[in-house]
Amino acid sequence: MRRSRIEQNVKIKLPLMATDKYDIIIIGAGHNGLIAATYLAKAGKRVLILEANGEIGGATASVRAFPDFDARLSRYSYLVSLLPDQIVRDLGLNFKTISRRVASYTPFHHHGIDQGLYVSRIWDETTSTSFNALQGGGIEAMAWQKFYGEIEAFAQRLAPSLLKPLPTRSELKSQIGLAPVWDYLIENPIGEVITNTFRSDIVRGVVLTDALIGTYVSAFSMQANKCFLYHLIGNGNGEWKVPAGGMGALVQELERVAKSSGVSIKVNSRATKVQSDGKEICVTLEDGNTIYGKYLLSNAAPQVLAKLQGVKPPESLEGSQLKINMLLKQLPRLKSGINPHDAFAGTFHINESFTQLELAYQQAQSGKIPSRLPLEMYCHTLTDPSILSAELQHKGYHTLTLFGLHTPAALFDRNHDEQRKAAMGAAIQSLNEYLIDPIESVLARSSTGELAMEVKTPLDIEAAIGLPRGNIFHRDLDFPFREDDEALGWGVETDDPRIFICGAGAKRGGGVSGIPGHNAAMAVLAKG
Numbered sequence: 001m002r003r004s005r006i007e008q009n010v011k012i013k014l015p016l017m018a019t020d021k022y023d024i025i026i027i028g029a030g031h032n033g034l035i036a037a038t039y040l041a042k043a044g045k046r047v048l049i050l051e052a053n054g055e056i057g058g059a060t061a062s063v064r065a066f067p068d069f070d071a072r073l074s075r076y077s078y079l080v081s082l083l084p085d086q087i088v089r090d091l092g093l094n095f096k097t098i099s100r101r102v103a104s105y106t107p108f109h110h111h112g113i114d115q116g117l118y119v120s121r122i123w124d125e126t127t128s129t130s131f132n133a134l135q136g137g138g139i140e141a142m143a144w145q146k147f148y149g150e151i152e153a154f155a156q157r158l159a160p161s162l163l164k165p166l167p168t169r170s171e172l173k174s175q176i177g178l179a180p181v182w183d184y185l186i187e188n189p190i191g192e193v194i195t196n197t198f199r200s201d202i203v204r205g206v207v208l209t210d211a212l213i214g215t216y217v218s219a220f221s222m223q224a225n226k227c228f229l230y231h232l233i234g235n236g237n238g239e240w241k242v243p244a245g246g247m248g249a250l251v252q253e254l255e256r257v258a259k260s261s262g263v264s265i266k267v268n269s270r271a272t273k274v275q276s277d278g279k280e281i282c283v284t285l286e287d288g289n290t291i292y293g294k295y296l297l298s299n300a301a302p303q304v305l306a307k308l309q310g311v312k313p314p315e316s317l318e319g320s321q322l323k324i325n326m327l328l329k330q331l332p333r334l335k336s337g338i339n340p341h342d343a344f345a346g347t348f349h350i351n352e353s354f355t356q357l358e359l360a361y362q363q364a365q366s367g368k369i370p371s372r373l374p375l376e377m378y379c380h381t382l383t384d385p386s387i388l389s390a391e392l393q394h395k396g397y398h399t400l401t402l403f404g405l406h407t408p409a410a411l412f413d414r415n416h417d418e419q420r421k422a423a424m425g426a427a428i429q430s431l432n433e434y435l436i437d438p439i440e441s442v443l444a445r446s447s448t449g450e451l452a453m454e455v456k457t458p459l460d461i462e463a464a465i466g467l468p469r470g471n472i473f474h475r476d477l478d479f480p481f482r483e484d485d486e487a488l489g490w491g492v493e494t495d496d497p498r499i500f501i502c503g504a505g506a507k508r509g510g511g512v513s514g515i516p517g518h519n520a521a522m523a524v525l526a527k528g
């Protein structure tokens with residue numbers, strides 16, 4: 001491992017004139033920074049959070065995206081699975097998530113007929129019937145229930161380890177048992193596992209999507225396994241739930257508990273430099289002011305921290321998602337005939353068969369926006385209308401969240417505005433293929449006639465909240481264990497013993513989880 005300047009005992013002189021001193025300085029007020037801060041303040045530490053933006057929350061913000069309408073949409077992240085109930089209890093958060101009735105709906109054409117695969121959250125008659133309509137559907141239904149049953153048993157045994165020091169590979173493997181499941185989740189490419197387990201291209205694709213959300217790889221890359229795992233282990237069951245009141249409700253609660261525990265939060269305070277002499281940390285702000293702390297936690301991505309320290313940033317895949325937020329006057333009708341209140345209540349998959357996902361990846365790799373853009377959507381307001389004003393609820397308005405896959409940052413480096421428009425066009429075309437009412441016909445319009453639709457590319461997301469190249473997990477996800485010869489820790493350590501990662505870029509980070517925030521706080525508290 002590379003030795004830091006601290007370990008090499010190189011003398012570093014910090015700037016003089018310390019104006020302000022804290023036990024812990026946290027760079028970034030994303031949900032993880034807020035969670036780390038609150039644990040530390042509750043333990044009696046003096047904590048300061050520095051946030052570059054005027055608003056806190058990072059990727060967990062809710063915004064009134066369309067000023068003419070009183071609707072607060074989750075601008076970036078939108079569903080919660082990974083946030084452990086333990087963190088909600090420990091911090092006394094008044095934050096609820098709501099189960100969705102429907103797991104997913106996948107429309108497809110077969111011999112010129114519009115059909116769809118409907119999967120209820122809890123297996124039921126309608127789901128069985130839907131599987132039975134597929135060729136070989138009975139066998140597929142059994143394979144599905146067995147596969148997800150095994151993964152849930154695995155998740156139940158794995159989840160409690162996430163808020164403890166990082167186990168070694170062999171410790172975790174023996175704690176979990178279930179060797180065949182370990183083998184197919186951790187040791188073999190998930191693309192192979194899926195193709196060996198399922199026969200239908202549609203079913204294979206629905207399963208595969210969890211391995212590709214926010215991860216720009218082929219189904220056969222081991223990186224896809226890591227992504228798949230994190231999508232299925234949250235709270236031991238991997239259920240993705242709707243945040244009541246939108247993601248902003250989580251941020252509001254985190255701000256409340258942080259401030260009432262004594263945390264200071266400074267917004268519009270971008271850190272531009274981090275220096276450490278092994279005993280103290282000095283953070284320089286954009287306005288030239290310096291702040292001192294005994295420890296530093298970075299909620300900003302590891303690549304950002306490296307730049308602040310003046311060292312080489314770690315390598316990572318780039319972000320590859322297209323996020324589109326919409327406000328509708330009413331839900332569109334579907335060609336397959338399913339009630340839109342069922343189709344959009346869960347995850348609505350488009351162009352996400354296994355073959356389509358692999359083809360889209362290849363097209364993106366060759367520098368093109370995928371011709372049939374894979375995307376998934378869901379309607380927040382079918383489960384939780386509280387993000388709309390009473391008037392909009394009464395009028396029957398709904399929100400739609402669209403998350404497109406395989407649109408990597410590199411596609412937008414040149415002619416960003418044009419490419420954003422092209423990607424948006426591909427998304428609308430893909431969606432409209434399955435709708436009776438084209439989406440444009442049901443979108444709300446502002447008083448000046450603009451459609452209530454906002455589009456965010458990876459580059460837009462980097463510019464707004466600093467996710468490197470728009471990577472939604474800050475950097476590549478990692479398995480939730482250390483190798484047997486790696487040092488004991490929480491997965492949040494850096495080369496400098498006074499600097500920790502408390503954000504998504506830590507091991508066991510990524511997603512709306514608070515896990516790296518909790519773990520970084522524990523790592524600091526263990527130092528005394």
Ligand SMILES: Cc1cc2nc3c(=O)[nH]c(=O)nc-3n(C[C@H](O)[C@H](O)[C@H](O)COP(=O)(O)OP(=O)(O)OC[C@H]3O[C@@H](n4cnc5c(N)ncnc54)[C@H](O)[C@@H]3O)c2cc1C
Pocket residue numbers: 027028029030031032033050051052053056057058059060075076077078079080081082269270271272299300301304321323461464465466467471472473474502503504505510511512513
């Ligand atoms: C479009 C999109 C959709 C997603 N959907 C989901 C989802 O549905 N469910 C899910 O679980 N996850 C989802 N994710 C991922 C998830 O939102 C993130 O992984 C997670 O929120 C990261 O949280 P964080 O607190 O670690 O960091 P962030 O939320 O990234 O916060 C970091 C903060 O640090 C600040 N910062 C950066 N640099 C500096 C600096 N130099 N000085 C001061 N402050 C700085 C930033 O402004 C930001 O506020 C999504 C992400 C995106 C972008």
